[in-house]
Amino acid sequence: MKTFNPAYSLAALAAAAMLTACAGGASQPATPVAEAKNQPARPAGGHGLDAFLGSYDANRDGVVTRAEYDTIREQRFRAADTNGDGVLSEAEYVAEFEGRLKRQYFDQGREPDKAYEQAIKQAHVRFGIVNRARDGKFTREEDKAIADRTFKGADTNGDGVVDRNDPPRQREQSGDGN
Numbered sequence: 473m474k475t476f477n478p479a480y481s482l483a484a485l486a487a488a489a490m491l492t493a494c495a496g497g498a499s500q501p502a503t504p505v506a507e508a509k510n511q512p513a514r515p516a517g518g519h520g521l522d523a524f525l526g527s528y529d530a531n532r533d534g535v536v537t538r539a540e541y542d543t544i545r546e547q548r549f550r551a552a553d554t555n556g557d558g559v560l561s562e563a564e565y566v567a568e569f570e571g572r573l574k575r576q577y578f579d580q581g582r583e584p585d586k587a588y589e590q591a592i593k594q595a596h597v598r599f600g601i602v603n604r605a606r607d608g609k610f611t612r613e614e615d616k617a618i619a620d621r622t623f624k625g626a627d628t629n630g631d632g633v634v635d636r637n638d639p640p641r642q643r644e645q646s647g648d649g650n
């Protein structure tokens with residue numbers, strides 16, 4: 473295990489929550505909630521390196537490879553496609569986001585608040601942006617295009633992986649914020 477770094481705790485928690493959700497199985501106990509409460513609240517899939525690592529660093533080595541990223545993104549898409557028609561409706565898209573957000577609030581011992589409502593609203597707005605064709609169907613192709621842009625946007629030093637060696641950009645804006 474790596475040395476404990478408080479900056480990682482929320483990210484690790486999010487990763488643990490997500491992996492548990494994805495695998496549907498038991499996983500190691502996450503970082504104690506007491507630790508997480510000391511961290512600033514951050515919406516699920518929020519911007520920033522911590523959120524990125526928390527969401528996609530599956531093996532928690534502090535480095536997100538493209539393979540890890542693509543695998544989790546694909547898992548997330550498949551899990552979100554609850555009616556199995558291969559595309560995400562707005563309802564499916566937002567429900568997937570809300571599931572992660574709920575989990576995060578639960579793990580932090582928080583009740584849904586104004587920020588929660590706002591985050592859900594933003595998810596609806598985001599669907600309108602990611603669903604470029606405006607046909608109400610978010611496709612894998614659309615997701616892959618965003619994934620590519622998001623990963624490259626996060627990999628600010630361009631070495632093909634996302635980690636703490638990637639200098640933050642002045643204005644954090646990458647893809648759909650997932």
Ligand SMILES: [Ca+2]
Nearest residue numbers: 529531533535
């Ligand atoms: Ca990793």
Ligand SMILES: [Ca+2]
Nearest residue numbers: 553557559560
């Ligand atoms: Ca669907």
Ligand SMILES: [Ca+2]
Nearest residue numbers: 627631633638
């Ligand atoms: Ca990099």
